[in-house]
Structure formats: structure tokens, C-alpha cells
Amino acid sequence: MNCSGKQNQNLPVPCPVTAQEQIPLTNLGTTVTAGAAVTRIKVPVVLAEPTLQIVVESNITLPSAATEIKRVKKNVFLTQVKLIPVAFARIDGTDFFNVTRAKLFVAGNIRKNIEYASNACNGALQDRIANVPFSGFTDLVGPSLINAPIVGISESAEANFLNDTTNLDARLDKYFFQNLVKYNEQPYGELVAANFFELDFSPNMAGPQRPFNTLREKIVLDLTVKVLQVQQLAVAATAVVPALPGLTPPVSPPPTTL
Numbered sequence: 467m468n469c470s471g472k473q474n475q476n477l478p479v480p481c482p483v484t485a486q487e488q489i490p491l492t493n494l495g496t497t498v499t500a501g502a503a504v505t506r507i508k509v510p511v512v513l514a515e516p517t518l519q520i521v522v523e524s525n526i527t528l529p530s531a532a533t534e535i536k537r538v539k540k541n542v543f544l545t546q547v548k549l550i551p552v553a554f555a556r557i558d559g560t561d562f563f564n565v566t567r568a569k570l571f572v573a574g575n576i577r578k579n580i581e582y583a584s585n586a587c588n589g590a591l592q593d594r595i596a597n598v599p600f601s602g603f604t605d606l607v608g609p610s611l612i613n614a615p616i617v618g619i620s621e622s623a624e625a626n627f628l629n630d631t632t633n634l635d636a637r638l639d640k641y642f643f644q645n646l647v648k649y650n651e652q653p654y655g656e657l658v659a660a661n662f663f664e665l666d667f668s669p670n671m672a673g674p675q676r677p678f679n680t681l682r683e684k685i686v687l688d689l690t691v692k693v694l695q696v697q698q699l700a701v702a703a704t705a706v707v708p709a710l711p712g713l714t715p716p717v718s719p720p721p722t723t724l
Contacts, residue, residue: 514570531677547655550570660689
């Protein structure tokens with residue numbers, strides 16, 4: 467048998483790839499100096515971080531007949547994370563309230579990319595993209611509220627007047643109105659994690675190499691979301707600024723007098 471290198475001559479040649487070596491850069495720490503004291507900041511505060519269990523079932527019609535499911539990729543897209551306060555406790559000495567109980571409404575869809583094979587001997591893989599909607603709510607109270615949302619309630623007042631001449635009846639053409647409108651920071655949500663447990667199958671069991679066009683899915687989704695609200699906090703901190711040489715002249719000491 468001739469084991470020469472002639473067989474290797476028919477192998478495909480890999481495509482060349484252009485590469486460029488990167489120049490290493492120095493990495494030095496930046497010196498900072500203390501600035502003025504900071505006593506108040508406004509930052510997002512975590513109100514809750516629940517893990518919600520969502521259970522959905524749906525039928526997905528495939529555009530062409532399948533004989534085998536190869537892979538299913540999933541992602542979550544949220545369209546709604548809304549916090550609705552239902553119980554309040556007044557903050558002493560103010561007309562603002564801490565929310566002690568709230569309903570959290572969540573809605574979105576599970577985007578599925580289903581890859582499947584046909585009954586062709588050497589056919590290409592097919593795919594079907596489907597959006598499975600879900601929605602629901604949960605109760606946030608007690609330990610599930612990590613920090614209380616803060617809500618300011620708007621108020622209206624009205625004053626009426628007597629008849630200037632008789633002082634015996636009301637004037638219907640004269641009123642005093644007062645309206646106090648408080649504009650609150652809207653709580654909002656962030657998607658943290660999605661854990662899928664899923665069973666996909668044909669409603670009518672198909673034998674080997676037998677085609678089917680409908681896929682029934684049962685999904686249990688553990689969805690973790692973070693609910694936040696921008697709040698004003700009192701802190702004990704010090705601002706720091708970078709001390710970059712050469713940008714500003716050094717401060718000269720005051721001259722001494724004789």
C-alpha cells in the first residue's frame with residue numbers, strides 16, 4: 467500500500483486569518499485627594515428582589531414537518547414590572563408615606579428558538595421562533611419588601627366666603643383653592659435571572675422517523691427580578707477627586723511678614 471502524502475493533497479486548505487499583535491499598555495493607579503464632605507445622595511434603592519414561579523402551557527405549530535427536536539434556546543423579555551401600593555404608614559412629621567404592602571405586576575414573553583430535523587436523509591435543520599406570553603402578580607409584604615417605597619400624596623384644599631353685604635349666605639362666585647402636587651420617583655424593575663424547566667413533546671406520539679407538526683410545551687420558569695426606586699439618603703462620606711499632576715499649578719503658601 468502506498469502511504470504517500472498524495473491523499474493529503476485533496477484536503478481543503480484553511481482560510482487565512484489576518485491577526486495583529488496588540489501593544490501592551492501601562493496600568494498605573496490614579497492618585498486621589500479628599501474633597502468636601504458629602505451628607506446626602508440620591509441613588510437607586512432595592513425595594514424587593516423576588517423570584518417568581520411562572521407556569522405556562524402552549525401548543526406551537528411548526529412550519530414544516532419534524533421528526534426530531536434538536537435544540538430549544540430560550541430567553542425572557544419583560545414588557546411590564548409595575549408596583550402598586552395598597553397599604554401605607556406615615557413618616558413622622560411629614561406628609562410622605564412608607565409603603566408597607568404592594569402588588570407587583572409582571573408581564574412579558576418567553577422567546578423560543580426551536581431547531582428540529584425533518585425526515586429527509588440529509589436535510590438541513592429547520593427552526594421556528596415563537597413568543598410565549600405570560601403575566602401575573604404577586605404580593606409584596608413583610609420580609610419580601612427589603613426597603614419600603616416612599617410615596618408623597620397630593621392634596622387639595624378649598625375655602626368658601628360669606629356674602630359681603632348680608633353675612634347670612636355664601637358667595638358662590640368667590641373661592642380660594644390650594645393644590646399641593648408631589649411628583650414621586652416611579653419604582654422600576656430589572657431582569658436578574660431566568661431558570662427554565664421545560665417539557666416539549668408531540669401531542670400525538672410519533673414513531674421513529676414519523677413526522678409531526680405540533681409541539682406542546684409545558685414550562686416552569688423561575689424568574690428573578692429586582693424592583694428599585696430612586697431615593698434620597700443621608701450618608702457620612704467624603705468626595706474624592708483625582709490628583710493629576712501638571713494640570714493646575716500648586717497652591718503657593720502665603721507670604722510671611724516681618
